[in-house]
Amino acid sequence: MRSARSKFIDTTYERVHGGDPDVFTECFTPDFTYRGPESKMMSPDGALHGENAIRAMYSFNNGDKGSWGKVEREITVEIEAENRLFRVMRWTAKNPYKSYAGFDKLPVDMKVKTEVFILYTFRDGKICDEFFAYDTLGYFIDMAQGDMKKAAAALSNFAPMMENQKASGAGGEVQFPAFPAKK
C-alpha cells in the first residue's frame, strides 16, 4: 500500500516529465534544491535551484527518451519518516537508437540497468529538496560492456559537451529553457 506522499511524488514527476508549467508552483517550494551527478557539473554550488531545477529534469528526461527505445522505472525500496521519503529506483533503458553520452553507437539490443538512491525532503506538503545518487562511472562502464577504455573514450567525447553547457551558465548555474507553452 503506497502512502499519500509516495503517490504525490509519482504524479508530480509525471507532470515534470510531461512539461506541465504549473507543477513547480503547485508541488515544489520556491527554494527547491536538486542535487545530483548532473547538477554537480552544472552549478558552482553543485545544485540546481527553483524552477530551473525542474526544467533541467524535464530536459534530462527528454534526452533519455530521445536516445533509448524504452526507459522503465521501478521502485524497489521505499521508506518514509517525518518529512523525508527515500526510494531505491531501478532505471532500465533498452534499445538505444542513436549516439548517446559520448558513445557513437551502442548495440541496438543493449539493456542497461542502473540503481538510483533518491532522498526527497518535504516542507509544508511540498518537495523542497531532492538528492539523487547513482554511479555515473558504473553506468558508462555498463554501456561500454565492461571495457573501461571505451567508457573513458566516451567520457572524453562527453567532456566538451559538458564544458560548453557549463560555459553557457557564465559562471553561474546553467539555465534550462522554459517548458513548452500549454496547448
Place this chain on the structure above:
Amino acid sequence: MKSKKSKFLDKCYDRVYAGDMTVFEECFTPDYLLYIPETQMMTDSGYLKGKFALEFLSTIIRNDGLNFDRTIETVGEVEQGDTVVREILYKMKRNPNKPTDMKDNEYPPDFTVTIRLLNMYKFRNGKICEESTFYNILNTEMDFCGRDLKKAVAKILRMEPMMKEAKAMLAKGKLPPMGSSPQSKK
C-alpha cells in the same frame, strides 16, 4: 533525538573505522552483504559477503585516513521498520603530514574533497545484515582533478591496472593491500 538503531550504527561503525573486527560477530549477521561502488567495480557479483566484506570496507575507510584527515558526518536520516537510510558527508582534507600515496598529485595545502553519499542499512534480529552505499565516483575524481573531466578520465584509466589487481585478489578471498583504494591511488 537519535533512535536506538541510529546509536547502534554510530557505535558499530566507529569500531569498523578503527579496524576493530570483533564488531562483526557482535553487530552483523554472518551473511552480511556489502554493496558499494567499489564492490561493483571490483567483483563480478557486485557485492561482498560476511566478515570479509566488512574487513574490505574497514580497509578502504582506514586507507583514506592514512592519506587525509577524514570526517564522516551524518546530515540526514530516515528510519522505517528494519531499514535506516543515512545521508552522509564524507570529507577528506589534505594533511601535509600524511604524504602516503600522494606522489603524482600536488594538492594545495587546504585541499578538501566532500563526498555526499546515501547509505542504506538493513537489520535482521537486531544486527546489520545489509549495507548499500551510493556516491558518484566520477564526480569525486573530478573534485580531485579541479573539476576537469578529461583529467579525471585520465586518472581513472591510470587506476585501471590497480582495479584489475584488486579484483583478482578479492576473487581469491584476499584483501587488496592498504594504499590501493580508489580514493588513495591518485
